[in-house]
Amino acid sequence: MKPLTWGIGLLVLAALAIMPFFVTSYIVSFTIQTFMWVALAGSWNLISGFTGYVSFGHVAFFGTGAYTGALLISKAGWPWLPAGLAGSVTAAALALLIGYPCLRLKGPYFAIAMLGLNEVVRALISYFEDFTGGGSGISLPPILSIEPVYYAMGLSAVSVTLLTYVIITSQFGLRLLSIREDEIAAEAMGINTARLKLYAFLLSAVFPGIVGGFYAWYASHIEPLGTFPLLTTITMIIMCLFGGKGTVWGPVLGAVLLSVFQELVWARFLFVHQALFGALIVAVVLLLPKGILGVLQERYRLPRAI
């Protein structure tokens, strides 16, 4: 990246860092949720945007992280920050468990397996009632100040974006992209595709686990139905596609634009906002299949690592 780009990036970060001191807690709360979406869409991008393996169950990692965080806070008395970070461990463990066998599947089978994973994790959490509270969920102590969560979520979002940049500019990233373009050719060139896919998958599970843990603290109550909705996975996919999959800034752009869009539309057009959102999704898929950045890249010869 050029020094100018770095300069602008640092300026934006600095502005975001001091923002909570100047705005209402509504804006802070809204930004927390936007950060969360940036981290989630960016994480989905790491596996699905780079390798082309569509994960329809990414919310499973988010939910696992949320339950890890909530259990550590409520049962073990951990402070929320380490409890949230610990979500990454369980999410990565789950990714290893499911990714090792399933990433050998090619084509749509991986997507279907992931869809199943989400249901299985949810059912297990509902079943082990004594430990997880079952359908009643887990209540956490009230959160007195949301600013710390703002910084934690913000750092997660920044980390995912930085990680994506590091990957896309590395050989690892190139190999992942070669899997997306033609997996058999990649294998023929000596790339251990199964192992690389697993690495990408593990990385893509870590941050949903962390933001899941922070989310549990922020929402102060979690239960299986609200923590594992398919809609969350779909939203991360849409955000990533809208901005541009396989790019650094695509998920960020998609998450920010769609969050703002939803916030404005839903507040003003109560009964048509879902229809408008749906129309937008259709428009993106039909008109911008490569996302905003994908189209810009093609037209203006932008660098690959954007």
Place this chain on the structure above:
Amino acid sequence: MGPCWKVRVRELLALLTALAVVLIGQAGTVGAQAGKPILIGASISMTGTYAKLGNYTRDGYLLCAKEVNDQGGLLGRKIEFVIYDDRSDPPTAIKLYEKLITEDKVELVMGPYSSPITNAASTVSEKHRKIMVASLAATTSIWERGYKYLFMTISPAEVYMEGLIELAAERGLKTVAIINEDTLFSKAAAKGAADLARKKGMRVVLHEAYPKGTTDFSALLIKMKALNPDVIVAGSYFDDAVATTRQMKELDVNPKMFGVTVGGDVPDFGKQLGKTAEYVYGSTQWADNIPYPGAKEFVQNYKKMFNREFSYHAPAAYGACQVFAEAIRRANSLDPDKIREQLLRLKMTTAFGDYQVDARGFQIAHKMVLLQWQEGKRVTVWPPQLSDGKSIYPTPPWNQRR
């Protein structure tokens, strides 16, 4: 990419621009309402899973505001509700209460619809030291978190089946089987029924949960048929209540009493099941034939204002708002600590029934009623002082019905 791309992208941009213009145009109209009236904020599920019941909740608030204003308002000022849609989503409700309190600067807030959303939203009101009169949250655990400014106005989930268990115990029944949907409210209701039954010396022979969205209850029902319990309790919502009842008939399961927690109280239960609904017990927070003061007027005014049928959620929201208004009148101030003091001390009966809370803000006076479907009508059969009929006992076996 050929030239057709350029056109398409341009069209999309034009569409987005048009949309943006509309949005910015709309933005000016919100927030212009500062000034005289007391603003009361609430988020309501107007879209999403809870939309139907959420809208009744909103109706209740609006009707209450109209009546309070017709009587001269509060502390000499009119009141006005600022209501947003939370899409039946707890994190959205969190965001909205932040918006209501910090941007719209509402002076008071009232609760949203449903326990999960109240659970989440109350963290915001508590943080900002705003009283929240939670008109439609029935889950006890919400009041076990030590919140200072959160008040409950409806009966808790645990007592939903109190009437059924009372009646069963009076008749000397000994065994009860309980099934429930595995969600916050239904679970609490089922557990409450089990505890009450044990307290009355009955034996709980089965207590099992099924996941939300279950449509086939035959495995559970066959198990129950083998145990042949005197009483069957279903901790249900509407769809599962209907399905369970229908499948009990198909499988010829014959308890002496069968009751459902939620679902049995709505007119559609009888419409969908027809004669199969006969003798089924349902519980409800409120019924329009209970002679609470102002209940008749409420029904008339509701029909006049909204011109449609409603469920208990409307009077519950209305009653909660009346309680809040009364506490503010007595406190003669909008100071949260002064209102809190009055809400803790207040005993009153609204069109929705009795209000009194303990030191946690937890409801202790409001009574659930038990109804039974008789000849296609809902007859209130418990508690005796609010009843307009007697329960028909025992429920005849399916093969002996007309």
